Amino acid sequence: MVKALRQFKKGILDENPIFSQAIALCPVLAVTTSIVNGIGLGLATLAVLLASTLVVCFIRHFIPAQVRIPCFIVVSATFTTVVSLLMEAFFPALNDALGIFIPLIVVNCLILARMEAFAAKNPPLAVAFDSLGMGLGFTLALAAIGAVRELMGFGTVFGLAVIPEAIPRNILMILPPGGFFVLAFLIVAARAVRARVGKGEA
Amino acid sequence: MEMILVFISAALVNNFVLSRSLGICPFIGVSKRMDTSLGMGLAVTVVMGLASAITHGVYNFVLVPLGLTFLHIITFVLITACLVQVVEMYLKKNSPGLYKALGIFLPLITTNCAVLGALLLNIELFAGSMLLAVIHALGAAAGFTLALVLFSGIRERLRYSPVPKILEGVPLAMLVAGLMSIAFLGFTGMITL
Secondary structure, eight states: OHHHHHHHHHHHHHTTTTTOOOSHHHHHHHHSSSSSHHHHHHHHHHEEEEEEEEHHHHGGGGSSSSGHHHHHHHHHHHHHHHHHHHHHHOOOOHHHGGGGTGGGGOHHHHHHHHIIIIITTHHHHHHHHHHHHHHHHHHHHHHHHHHHHHHHHHHETTTTOOSSSSOHHHHHHHHTHHHHHHHHHHHHHHHHHHHHHHHHOO | HHHHHHHHHHIIIIIIITTTTOOOOHHHHOSSHHHEEEEHHHHHHHHHHHHHHHHHHIIIIHHHHOOOOGGHHHHHHHHHHHHHHHHHHHHHHHHHHHHHHHTTTHHHHTTTTTHHHHHHHHHHOOOOHHHHHHHHHHHHHHHHHHHHHHHHHHHHHHHSOOOGGGTTTTTHHHHHHHHHHHHTTTTSSSSOO
């Protein structure tokens, strides 16, 4: 159980998919113009990740090693379809805002990476915790980037105005370049924090 | 005329990498040298062009009549994967030089979100015309190649520049990409489709 919890924590902190591994960046830059969008896509990805890594974990003994990648992709495509239909039915507004990035979850490198590196070799419980950790780490990263961009671009947090009207908004933050800049500085911040924490321990 | 507009719009105005944020992984991952970037761009162009013709046909003549459009994600991914395999085998047999040059980039294309993104956008924007869909995909691929080659040129120079240690690698690449993205904002509004 302790080991499982460590798996869980690893994805959120030490091996955060965005800030440490710098994978799965496309949706990160595209949809994080607000916190809600970021969390929405993060949770959708988490659902697909959890479901498909568990399925891969259970069927791994039946998959021939040579064709495992196509099999993994079919599994994640199945769950992506399920999630995209559910989003369309229950959260139509969010679905419209996220657009093609919901179907694009299927080619999210994070999912394929966890299937290949972890789910195909470990027991179900560890896989579940690993996927939850990685998925939550991904969601938190998206929310953080979304928060910075929403605050600076629209002057709002969760849609509520917090910066007075008199202060001009920085439209650039909402446009594609803002995503690149915010991500760059958040990765630098994460590195700085890690360097300091690492020094404290040693 | 419309074809030229669609091509330019996909390549410059709505550049896949810098405006739509698609295909960032290969953009950051394989853009350290200019020749490999060109190879990747070429491979993506071939696969994207072929895949958009095939998926457009399959979508309109198979999935729509059968009422199976909800299966389009799985269908498109599988078609791309098969196509990549076929292109790989064809090149291996008929053009070993090019095969060697593209090498590891071919299999990577299957999970390149620029390719699947182009296929999905084709269905959304150009459901009625396969020709326009293919031209859109080729324009997107040209824009992808352009961004990749420009970016690798900058990165080749950056390798010999003294940069702060904490910025090295991905953050610096992101900052450069952000500046390039601002440059590409200049094309906004040039063409409205």
